Amino acid sequence: MEEPPALLRHGRVELRRWHPSDLDALHEAISDSLDHLMPWMPWAATHDRRQGAAFLARNQEEWVSGETFGYAITSNSTVIGSCGLHRRIGAGGLEIGYWLRPRWTGRGHATAAATALVDQGFRLTGIDRLEIHHDAANPASGAVARRMGFTEAGRGPAPDGPAAPGELGITVVWRVTADQWKAGASARADR
Numbered sequence: 001m002e003e004p005p006a007l008l009r010h011g012r013v014e015l016r017r018w019h020p021s022d023l024d025a026l027h028e029a030i031s032d033s034l035d036h037l038m039p040w041m042p043w044a045a046t047h048d049r050r051q052g053a054a055f056l057a058r059n060q061e062e063w064v065s066g067e068t069f070g071y072a073i074t075s076n077s078t079v080i081g082s083c084g085l086h087r088r089i090g091a092g093g094l095e096i097g098y099w100l101r102p103r104w105t106g107r108g109h110a111t112a113a114a115t116a117l118v119d120q121g122f123r124l125t126g127i128d129r130l131e132i133h134h135d136a137a138n139p140a141s142g143a144v145a146r147r148m149g150f151t152e153a154g155r156g157p158a159p160d161g162p163a164a165p166g167e168l169g170i171t172v173v174w175r176v177t178a179d180q181w182k183a184g185a186s187a188r189a190d191r
């Protein structure tokens with residue numbers, strides 16, 4: 001199975017493949033982010049070390065199967081969040097997910113991490129579109145997609161309704177194609 005590199009860099013962030021030995025760092029990052037994550041991330045309400053260990057174990061399995069490539073977002077070796085490329089939107093596509101610890105928001109780190117994932121995603125064989133999905137009540141997530149040059153491809157009711165307490169149950173889908181991403185490369189290099 002084709003794999004992306006375990007380390008990716010963009011701007012001031014480094015993405016490092018999650019490893020089971022990261023449990024302490026993951027647990028610390030989630031524990032100081034609970035109020036910030038709970039409105040949007042269904043797993044935050046039940047987070048504990050056991051759930052963190054299960055996440056890291058699943059990440060190993062899904063990396064090997066090619067289902068999900070999950071990375072810690074780090075800055076100067078500190079874990080400041082998490083992100084990943086997910087094969088769950090059909091052939092030719094990858095969905096990007098991300099979260100940051102609240103004290104690391106507002107500095108462009110999520111946009112940098114997502115940019116590294118898009119660059120890498122389009123290097124994987126057969127990938128011609130990248131998407132970001134978020135609830136309509138979560139504009140901070142959509143702003144990351146907009147900043148990178150994604151365009152809104154549609155919005156509609158989430159099949160199972162709201163998954164977390166802050167959600168409306170309306171999913172917004174942002175998309176960029178490989179050609180659009182290539183066309184925006186020189187503008188991104190100027191930033």
Ligand SMILES: CC(C)(COP(=O)(O)OP(=O)(O)OC[C@H]1O[C@@H](n2cnc3c(N)ncnc32)[C@H](O)[C@@H]1OP(=O)(O)O)[C@@H](O)C(=O)NCCC(=O)NCCS
Nearest residue numbers: 036040098099100105106107108109110111133134140141
């Ligand atoms: C979604 C989330 C990761 C976005 O974080 P963020 O800090 O807004 O995004 P970035 O790290 O890209 O930072 C963007 C901000 O930094 C500013 N910024 C500063 N330098 C920047 C740079 N070099 N590049 C881009 N933005 C920069 C931007 O102007 C923007 O500020 P603004 O919100 O006041 O306009 C964060 O809100 C979060 O973790 N939410 C909880 C989890 C979640 O909802 N995840 C998504 C589920 S779909």
